Amino acid sequence: MPAGVTQAQVAERKVLEPDLLWLRLHAPDLAASLRPGQFVAVVDRQRLEPYLPTPIFPTHIAAEDLGALLRVGERERWLTTLPEGQPVQVTGPLGNGFALDGKARNILVVSEGMEGLPLLTLVQEAAARRL
Structure with missing residues (x-):
């Protein structure tokens, strides 16, 4: 699917450490x-x-959600303040990704x-295919 712009909702936001954030976005079509x-x-x-938009590499992709574990720097700090339910603008999917033929x-x-956390989605897909 070519990249598009969609609205997503913050489904879950947990600040795990001062510089570590778990963020889950509800975006069924994008996921x-x-x-x-x-x-x-x-x-x-x-x-x-x-x-400028903040790039996020999902570490978990579900049927209707995508989640990411993020190291928080100055560029990501604003994500730690988003309340659950907050709409955000998301552009994607971006990049080539990995293809398991x-x-x-x-x-x-x-x-x-x-x-290496973004590689977790590759491992999850490989496990689902029993590779």
Whole structure:
């Protein structure tokens, strides 16, 4: 599916540590079209800052929701203040993502630190296919 702009709702927001956030967005059409490795860009047009969208790489994709575990820096700080139910503008899916073709029998995923969290969606898809 080509990238599009949609409204999503903050379904869940948990500040786990001062610099660690769990964010779950309710966006059924977007969640259905996301592939492992793709990302979305989130912005709250009711705010002046940040003006540019914040990229989010989902670590969990469900039927109607996408969730992400985020390291909070200056660019992501505004996400920690969003109340549940708050609408946000989401652009996506963005990026090429990963494709598991029918020939794949096994996969090896190697990563270090939080940068590897977006690979969880690939692992989840591989497990669902029993690879």
